[in-house]
Amino acid sequence: MSRIFVFLGIPGAGKGTQAKRLSNDLNIPYIGTGDILRRNVQEKTPLGLKVKELLDRGELVDDETMIEIIKNEIKNTDSFILDGFPRTVPQAKALDNLLNEFGKKISCVFFLDVSDQEVIKRILARYSCVSCGKEFNLYLDEISDKKCPVCGSELKQRSDDNEQTLKERISQYRTKTQPLVDFYRQKDLLKVIRGEGSPDEIFSQIKKVISRYDNN
Numbered sequence: 001m002s003r004i005f006v007f008l009g010i011p012g013a014g015k016g017t018q019a020k021r022l023s024n025d026l027n028i029p030y031i032g033t034g035d036i037l038r039r040n041v042q043e044k045t046p047l048g049l050k051v052k053e054l055l056d057r058g059e060l061v062d063d064e065t066m067i068e069i070i071k072n073e074i075k076n077t078d079s080f081i082l083d084g085f086p087r088t089v090p091q092a093k094a095l096d097n098l099l100n101e102f103g104k105k106i107s108c109v110f111f112l113d114v115s116d117q118e119v120i121k122r123i124l125a126r127y128s129c130v131s132c133g134k135e136f137n138l139y140l141d142e143i144s145d146k147k148c149p150v151c152g153s154e155l156k157q158r159s160d161d162n163e164q165t166l167k168e169r170i171s172q173y174r175t176k177t178q179p180l181v182d183f184y185r186q187k188d189l190l191k192v193i194r195g196e197g198s199p200d201e202i203f204s205q206i207k208k209v210i211s212r213y214d215n216n
């Protein structure tokens with residue numbers, strides 16, 4: 001059975017966490033475009049060098065390159081989870097064309113809906129270890145003592161943003177994400193998940209939606 005899931009949500013909604021968890025749970029590949037781009041930049045592959053050049057100039061990776069990446073990732077698998085792509089309606093249409101080419105289609109699109117207040121709380125909860133450098137979220141990782149769960153050293157806050165700049169950034173993200181949400185809603189693929197509550201609670205909502213889909 002082919003299962004293709006797409007995760008949408010503004011940064012801080014926790015979609016990466018949930019998408020990876022679902023990937024483990026269903027034992028299907030997680031395709032996170034952020035991870036793929038970062039890996040290529042680190043390994044200095046031809047793609048990575050191109051991406052780095054674009055990012056250094058403050059530009060985004062073009063749709064054609066993104067589609068090429070996705071194509072490579074999905075050509076040999078029937079089931080997968082997409083995180084970080086598509087980001088725009090033209091990308092979503094390009095993805096549809098690509099899936100058509102392979103005779104596949106999206107099972108459903110999860111939109112993790114979280115309030116500004118909640119997102120701000122989570123972003124301000126991002127910490128990293130002063131000693132081993134590992135990154136944690138006090139809130140999502142349920143850390144109450146600001147000590148690194150790996151090595152026991154002190155954790156320090158990563159973001160120097162204040163609430164006002166975060167609010168402005170969130171509002172920009174909402175404006176960008178909305179057309180994509182509308183696009184998938186019109187196609188009747190959108191499942192809105194209330195992204196508040198513990199990671200476990202959110203995950204069980206996602207699983208409920210999938211079990212309904214599996215029974216159809």
Ligand SMILES: [Zn+2]
Nearest residue numbers: 129132148151
């Ligand atoms: Zn540490």
